[in-house]
Amino acid sequence: MNHDRSHALFSRAQQLLPGGVNSPVRAFKSVGGEPFFVQRADGPYLFDVDGNRYIDYVGSWGPMIVGHNHPAVREAVQEAIGNGLSYGAPCEAEVEMAETITRLVPSCEMVRMVNSGTEATLSAIRLARGATGRQRIVKFEGCYHGHGDSFLVKAGSGMLTLGVPTSPGVPAGLSELTATLSYNDFEGATKLFGEIGGEIAAVIIEPVVGNANCIPPRAGYLQHLRELCTKHGALLIFDEVMTGFRVALGGAQAHYGITPDLTTFGKIIGGGMPVGAYGGRELMQQIAPAGPIYQAGTLSGNPVAMAAGLAMLQLIQEPGFHARLATATAQLCEGFEAAAREAGVPLTTNHVGAMFGLFFTDQKVETYAQATACDTTAFNRFFHAMLERGVFLAPSAYEAGFLSSAHDGAVIDATLEAARAAFRSLADD
Numbered sequence: 001m002n003h004d005r006s007h008a009l010f011s012r013a014q015q016l017l018p019g020g021v022n023s024p025v026r027a028f029k030s031v032g033g034e035p036f037f038v039q040r041a042d043g044p045y046l047f048d049v050d051g052n053r054y055i056d057y058v059g060s061w062g063p064m065i066v067g068h069n070h071p072a073v074r075e076a077v078q079e080a081i082g083n084g085l086s087y088g089a090p091c092e093a094e095v096e097m098a099e100t101i102t103r104l105v106p107s108c109e110m111v112r113m114v115n116s117g118t119e120a121t122l123s124a125i126r127l128a129r130g131a132t133g134r135q136r137i138v139k140f141e142g143c144y145h146g147h148g149d150s151f152l153v154k155a156g157s158g159m160l161t162l163g164v165p166t167s168p169g170v171p172a173g174l175s176e177l178t179a180t181l182s183y184n185d186f187e188g189a190t191k192l193f194g195e196i197g198g199e200i201a202a203v204i205i206e207p208v209v210g211n212a213n214c215i216p217p218r219a220g221y222l223q224h225l226r227e228l229c230t231k232h233g234a235l236l237i238f239d240e241v242m243t244g245f246r247v248a249l250g251g252a253q254a255h256y257g258i259t260p261d262l263t264t265f266g267k268i269i270g271g272g273m274p275v276g277a278y279g280g281r282e283l284m285q286q287i288a289p290a291g292p293i294y295q296a297g298t299l300s301g302n303p304v305a306m307a308a309g310l311a312m313l314q315l316i317q318e319p320g321f322h323a324r325l326a327t328a329t330a331q332l333c334e335g336f337e338a339a340a341r342e343a344g345v346p347l348t349t350n351h352v353g354a355m356f357g358l359f360f361t362d363q364k365v366e367t368y369a370q371a372t373a374c375d376t377t378a379f380n381r382f383f384h385a386m387l388e389r390g391v392f393l394a395p396s397a398y399e400a401g402f403l404s405s406a407h408d409g410a411v412i413d414a415t416l417e418a419a420r421a422a423f424r425s426l427a428d429d
């Protein structure tokens, strides 16, 4: 594969953008090498500026659940653009968006639209702190909730990839208010609540971890957290920025049957545009201007972004949409495992709905410690072996993979053919 144009762009970018990128994991730092620059995307594919085509399992890190450049989403955006780009005054699409979210996710009776997942989580913990009058929050090691100060404590995603899970620049006075727990550790949660339960404003969790590879909750774990929060008067926040509308139409809360107090969204609700949201029940009445807890946004509820998100939410409501995606994801994971087995490479997989993770180990991974103990060197080699064969996996061992409805049988077969050759190349070296 030729990468001359990408290389030239990356050289220019490195002079102008920190690390040559606008979001850290894109830089290929942990897997080595240089990122390709995208010219266009269509269906399950990305096309780079050198004319190479990749089957894409990143999907813009989650939003592209109907594939890239879906005509219905594109046409909705084109139509919205004809009416102007931003109003700074209410519009009908915002009401339709709120109606759609509250219908699909019943724990949200009211929502506030924002512009990213980070804004959604920041706003949700402000609400939790304001509503409870408590200051502490609890998060889980390896979970990522955006780059808000309170969350950059033992965080996943790029923080984990770069090996700096706690960021300089976060005031100690703030990070001290964030307690961390091991995901899927029942005892640890019980113990922490026993010690400081009365001081906890909220527990925030990725109900399926997607930022430390892909780790589903153990049976009863989310219920355990629900009970602890209820007992101690803390709020339970599900960060469904990744899982929302993906692991099931109603998100992880529908999939596992647990009702959180607040939910944060991003990615899919924007259809590929910069959108986030948070929602809940009567608590939401405390947000300004209904109540005293302040949160605002110049571009929030942007009409073009709402049009993209609404078009995508329309598409995923087609009966059987999520079941088909879950079946395809299971087939893909079984195929990866079989290909690795044939080549004698230790590999296990996790998947929930249309999210999956590959682990270079012979163990089933259920904890952050197990996820981080996997063979990252093998992952990095596999990543490049797949890229050379035209398959783009997330450029880090600590990110979930995503399928879209455009990943049909032929695309999955092509992926597995590449995987068989890639695993063989690993075994041969």
Ligand code: PMP
Pocket (backbone or CB within 6 Å): 061, 116, 117, 118, 119, 121, 144, 145, 146, 147, 157, 206, 210, 211, 239, 240, 241, 242, 266, 267, 276
């Ligand atoms: N929460 C979760 C679970 C995420 O996966 C992400 C981003 N990957 C965020 C929050 C932050 O969203 P954004 O990047 O849109 O700020």
